Amino acid sequence: MKKHLLSTSAIALGVAAAAPxxxxxxxxxxxxFMSQHVAYADIGGTAAAGLDLDGVDLHSNTEIIFTPSITLDNGLTFGVNVQMEGENQGGxxxxxxxxxxxxxxxxxxxxVGSENSAGYMSMVGAPGVTSxxxxxxxxxxxxxxxxxxxxGFRQAGLSSYTEVAGNNDVQRLTYFTPSFNGLTVGISYAPTGALNVRNSYGVDRNAVLSDIFDIGANYSQTFGTTSVTLAAxxxxxxxPTGGGSDPETWGVGAQVGFGDFTVGGSYAENDNGLALGASDSEGWSLGVTYDVAGPWALExxxxxxxxxxAAGNNADYKAYRIGxxxxxxxxxxxxxxxxxxxxxNGVTGAGAADIDGTIIGTGINLSF
Structure with a gap:
């Protein structure tokens, strides 16, 4: 049965039968990869009142990525990508x-599987050199x-690498075209945005975000000593039923490299509808990097x-980094x-809350 299903899927995708x-x-x-960071933080603001958040803390980000693959005689490469988190998540x-x-x-x-959308994977933003x-x-x-x-996570208020209503790594079908002189276009479909890296066991489209479509385009080309990357x-x-308007997201980004400098930025928006997080958001990035002669790079x-x-309050997030x-x-x-x-939080009066923080840190990054 499994072989029959695989064969049927291959025919549906227009894939010719392979030779033995x-x-x-x-x-x-x-x-x-593994990144280990140690930093000293100085935290203030009304939201931190009564809390002792100053001092040294650690941050770890680790994944082990399994990538078996095989290339058949007909030129098709079949591969697997499974990414295991290296940190203990709630036990x-x-x-x-x-x-x-x-x-x-x-x-x-x-x-095919649990991965971000073609739109997310097509985007670029401000360049950086630290992690x-x-x-x-x-x-x-x-x-x-x-x-x-x-x-919210994967939404424009915090990142220009957005997803529809912030859905992330859900079961999805995506297609990317071959590169045409540096231009690649991708399109994705996900039955639901409610589940992350697991099967849905049926999607009640009256109850959850569903039928998610994304499209992305990325153009990357080098002209002499100048490199250009554009994305949209x-x-x-x-x-869902009673969930307000259908959510949308869109964004654009660009990076230009000339000599040892790279400059770039991005802009994105999320319109979530009233019942899908209730928050609409927008955001932008801007940055520059410089490759110093030798092993150093600056940002x-x-x-x-x-x-x-939903109350119409405009909450603000501003972040800056040099490194x-x-x-x-x-x-x-x-x-x-x-x-x-x-x-x-954009509130005035009794419900107002703000937080500010500064960190000085260092980190070691391993990639293998």
Missing amino acids: AAAQEWDVSFGG FSQIDESYMTISSDTLGKIV MYINSPSISTFIPFSLAYPG RYGTGEA ALTYQGETKN ASRDLGPGVSWDIYAAQVDAD
Whole structure:
């Protein structure tokens, strides 16, 4: 039965039957990364009143990524990508992403399984060289801005790498075209945005976000000593019954490299509808990096977001980072950085809350 289903899926995707693969072998490989950070934080604001949040803390980000693959005689490559989180999450480890790929130079690439959308994977934003991200919630390890700021994960109030209503790594079918002189276009479909890295066992489209479509485009080309990367994405889905308007997200981004400098930025929006998090948001990034002669690279960048809730309050998030990274050897780098975050809930009067924080930190990154 399993072989029959696989054959049926291959025909539906327009994949020709492969020649016998007796002489072919799987390349069973794995890799991953680990980043370990130590930083001192100085935290203030009304949301931190009565709390002692100052001092040294640690942040870890680790994944082991299994990537077996095989290339058949007809040129098709079938692969697996399973990403296991390296940190203890509430007493147990978890799988971050798990998907299959089918690709060739002429076919492009098909992705089936739990992965981000084509729109998300097409985007670019402000460049950086260190791994303490401010264009995502990572810095919340040291600065707990969520005490005041309501911005959601994978949404524009915190990051220009958005998803429809913030859905992340759900079961999805994605297709990317081959590169046409640097241009790649992708399209995704997900039955639901409610489940992360697991089967749905049936989707009640009256009860959850469903039928999510995303499209993304990325153009990357080099002209002499100048490199250009442009990106755009759009996505939408069906709101559940009584869930308000259908949610949407869109964004644009660009990076330009000339000599040892790279500059870039991005802008994105999420319109979530009243019952899907209740918060609409927008945000932008801007940054520059410089490769110093030798092993060092420098950075300066910002991400600034705004989230509006159902009451019409405009909450603000502003983050800045400067830093440097030194290449110590193959797959090994050392970061030093300083970052500042200011956030508030946009409320005036008795319900007002804000938080500000500054960190000075260092980190070691391993990639293997």
